[in-house]
Each structure stands twice: as structure tokens, then as C-alpha cells.
Amino acid sequence: MKYKALYGTHDILPDDSFRWQHLEDQVRKVFSLYNYREIRVPIFEETELFARGIGQDTDIVQKEMYTFVDQGKRSITLRPEGTAGVVRAYLEHSLGEKSPLVKLFYLGSMFRQERPQKGRLREFHQFGIEAIGSADPSLDAEVIELAVRICDELKVDDFKLHLNSIGCPKCRSMHRDEFLNFMKNKLSSLCDDCKTRYLRNPLRMFDCKNEECIEQLKQAPVMVDFLCQNCQMHYAQVKKYLKELNIEYLEDKRLVRGLDYYTKTAFEIKSDILGGQNTLLGGGRYDLLVEELGGKNTPAIGFAAGMERFMLVLKMQKSLKCDEKKLNLFVATLGEEAKSFALKLIRDLRRKNVTCETDYLQRSLKAQMREANRQKAEKVLIIGEEEMKKGKAILRDMRSGEQTAIRLTEVGRVWA
Numbered sequence: 001m002k003y004k005a006l007y008g009t010h011d012i013l014p015d016d017s018f019r020w021q022h023l024e025d026q027v028r029k030v031f032s033l034y035n036y037r038e039i040r041v042p043i044f045e046e047t048e049l050f051a052r053g054i055g056q057d058t059d060i061v062q063k064e065m066y067t068f069v070d071q072g073k074r075s076i077t078l079r080p081e082g083t084a085g086v087v088r089a090y091l092e093h094s095l096g097e098k099s100p101l102v103k104l105f106y107l108g109s110m111f112r113q114e115r116p117q118k119g120r121l122r123e124f125h126q127f128g129i130e131a132i133g134s135a136d137p138s139l140d141a142e143v144i145e146l147a148v149r150i151c152d153e154l155k156v157d158d159f160k161l162h163l164n165s166i167g168c169p170k171c172r173s174m175h176r177d178e179f180l181n182f183m184k185n186k187l188s189s190l191c192d193d194c195k196t197r198y199l200r201n202p203l204r205m206f207d208c209k210n211e212e213c214i215e216q217l218k219q220a221p222v223m224v225d226f227l228c229q230n231c232q233m234h235y236a237q238v239k240k241y242l243k244e245l246n247i248e249y250l251e252d253k254r255l256v257r258g259l260d261y262y263t264k265t266a267f268e269i270k271s272d273i274l275g276g277q278n279t280l281l282g283g284g285r286y287d288l289l290v291e292e293l294g295g296k297n298t299p300a301i302g303f304a305a306g307m308e309r310f311m312l313v314l315k316m317q318k319s320l321k322c323d324e325k326k327l328n329l330f331v332a333t334l335g336e337e338a339k340s341f342a343l344k345l346i347r348d349l350r351r352k353n354v355t356c357e358t359d360y361l362q363r364s365l366k367a368q369m370r371e372a373n374r375q376k377a378e379k380v381l382i383i384g385e386e387e388m389k390k391g392k393a394i395l396r397d398m399r400s401g402e403q404t405a406i407r408l409t410e411v412g413r414v415w416a
């Protein structure tokens with residue numbers, strides 16, 4: 001084979017794409033019930049937007065972005081996540097002036113140059129939401145409830161909701177001092193990444209997958225114990241609403257978000273079936289991002305979910321219940337006259353929403369019947385040369401095997 005899809009990318013073939021469509025349909029349906037409206041933003045943006053929006057010190061910006069210089073010498077980056085572009089669009093089109101709370105959803109490809117592993121690719125697909133304009137904890141509860149609802153709707157078994165608060169810059173600075181102090185004499189046993197994080201972004205050390213780092217962090221002071229009064233109250237309200245909604249959650253003091261602009265509520269939905277890479281969906285508040293990108297101080301919250309991971313879980317659980325659209329009719333013909341008639345017939349039937357196919361390979365009737373069978377056609381209309389002259393055909397029900405003679409003028413009524 002001369003050409004292959006690039007490492008970390010994949011083709012979604014027709015035998016699989018209908019499952020993706022099903023997943024997307026379900027997700028869109030739920031988003032719309034919660035009054036989120038779709039936004040489609042470009043796949044590439046100025047590199048600066050992501051550097052600012054995601055954070056210069058993050059792994060994404062440092063190591064994982066697909067960045068290139070275009071013919072006009074501009075630095076361009078393929079979007080590694082959805083939020084920065086959506087907030088850029090929100091600001092560019094002054095959406096906040098048209099409506100104080102803007103609820104948006106998106107679906108699409110994202111790009112990160114990571115080491116490919118199960119359910120993690122270099123071009124991957126996400127769906128997500130952003131609710132921009134409210135600091136009210138009831139919105140946090142709605143967003144979390146929506147995330148849970150999607151898992152329910154898609155029939156994900158045994159997923160767990162992890163919840164934490166990562167505070168605001170005010171309480172974070174109090175935590176930071178204690179944390180740095182605690183970790184100071186453990187530095188030598190940490191991985192190189194964590195040594196850098198120690199200097200630049202200590203909270204992110206909790207994200208480290210290195211076992212020695214995890215061990216060293218076990219007793220480390222956690223953010224949630226340092227929340228200022230405002231953040232504490234917010235967190236308590238979110239938990240209260242979740243209880244009222246009967247949503248089970250696990251308080252996970254080590255849960256941090258990988259991106260700089262997150263504040264207060266952070267949450268993830270995990271599924272054990274995935275093993276190590278077990279996060280299906282993650283999100284939280286990002287009250288600082290809109291301002292960071294040049295807007296007014298505007299609170300916001302959202303989440304993003306990996307579609308490859310959802311597909312993986314649903315396939316492993318065998319709980320993806322959807323069928324490909326059926327082929328209603330295959331028209332098998334013999335002779336030029338019948339063929340010409342079939343072309344008109346299937347055009348008319350398709351206008352009545354009957355899914356039709358015929359033969360374009362000049363196959364024998366027997367081979368056409370085999371093809372109809374292979375394509376799981378519900379019915380086959382057989383128009384032979386003799387029948388054509390009499391204005392008749394044979395209609396075969398492929399399930400029962402029953403065959404009936406039918407007038408060509410009456411074929412349309414079968415699906416009336």
C-alpha cells in the first residue's frame with residue numbers, strides 16, 4: 001500500500017459511521033432539550049489564541065499543538081480543544097450583548113500530537129458545551145446534570161462523576177504557598193515534568209501519571225481545603241443542587257483540570273471499563289477565560305467529551321443499540337427496456353423516501369439477487385424482459401421468501 005492514514009488518525013468506514021451518526025444524533029437531541037444551540041467554529045485559528053486561552057505552560061501548548069506557518073507567514077494552529085475558539089467567536093460577534101446567558105454546543109475534530117493510545121488519537125472528535133454569562137451555581141448543576149444525562153441516554157454502564165473545586169486566584173495563592181513548601185524537599189524524587197510544574201504551575205502536578213509523583217503527592221495539601229468564603233459557598237451550593245437532582249458524585253480532592261483558565265467547579269465522568277485512560281468527559285467553570293481573551297469579566301462553564309472514548313465504551317459494553325438505515329428495495333432487471341424503466345421507478349420511489357438500489361454492473365439476475373441479499377434489501381423487484389412487455393414484475397419479500405406478481409404501475413403503492 002503506497003499511502004496510509006497518518007499515525008494517530010483513523011478512517012471511519014461506512015460499516016461504522018452509522019454508529020457515529022447515532023451517537024451524534026443522541027447528543028444533539030439532549031443538547032437541544034437543554035436549550036443549547038450549535039456553533040461551528042473554524043478548525044484552525046491564530047496560534048496566539050490557543051497559547052493565551054489554554055495557557056503557555058500547559059502540555060498542550062508546549063508539546064502537543066499542530067502549529068505551522070502559512071504562506072502569509074502567519075502562525076496557525078489546528079484547534080487542540082473547543083473552548084478557545086468558541087469564546088473567540090462569542091467575543092467577535094458580541095453574542096453576550098444579544099443575550100446575557102449564551103448556551104452553545106459543538107461537535108468536531110480536534111488535533112493534538114500525543115502518543116496515540118486506546119481511545120486517544122491525534123485527530124480526535126469531541127462534543128462539548130459552553131454556557132457563558134452566569135456565575136450561578138445552579139448553572140453548574142445544570143451543566144453537570146446534562147453531562148450525566150448524556151451518559152444515561154447513551155446507556156454507559158457504571159460511570160462515576162468526580163467533583164472538586166479548584167477555587168479562584170485568591171484562594172489558589174494561599175494553597176500554592178503551603179503546597180510548594182510541602183513539596184520542596186520531595187522535588188528530587190519527582191519526574192522532570194513535575195519539576196517544571198513546581199516552578200510554573202504546581203496544581204498541575206496532581207495530573208501526573210508517574211507513580212512516584214502520585215506517591216509523593218498523597219499527603220500534599222489539596223486546593224479544596226483552602227477555598228475562600230465565596231468559593232466555599234459556591235461549592236456547597238453546587239453540591240446541594242446535585243443532591244436535589246439525585247445525582248451521585250464522588251468528591252475527588254485530587255481532580256484538577258489540565259487548563260489554566262479553570263476556576264471553582266471541576267468535574268469529570270469516568271468509566272472503569274476504559275482502564276488507565278478512563279475519563280470520558282471533563283469540564284468545569286472558567287470564569288477567567290473571557291477576560292483573558294480580551295472580553296469583559298464574564299463567568300462561564302462547560303465541558304468536553306471524547307467521542308472515540310464513548311464509542312470504545314459503548315462497543316465494549318455492547319450497548320450501542322442502533323441499526324443502519326435499511327435498503328427498502330433492490331430492483332433487479334434484465335434487458336435494456338427494464339433497466340431504463342427501473343431508473344425512473346427508483347427516482348420516483350426515492351422521492352417518496354423509499355431507499356432503493358439497482359444494478360449498474362450488468363450482472364445476471366442471479367448475481368443481482370445475491371447482491372440484494374448481501375445488502376439486506378427488504379424487498380426485491382424483479383423485472384425481466386417478458387414481464388416488462390406485459391407491464392408486470394415480481395416482488396419478492398426477502399424475509400419470508402414470498403413472491404407475488406405485481407403491475408409495474410402499482411409498485412409505488414407498496415410503500416404508500
Ligand SMILES: [Zn+2]
Pocket residue numbers: 167168169170171172227228229230231232
Ligand atoms: Zn476563591
Ligand SMILES: [Zn+2]
Pocket residue numbers: 190191192193194208209210213
Ligand atoms: Zn510527575
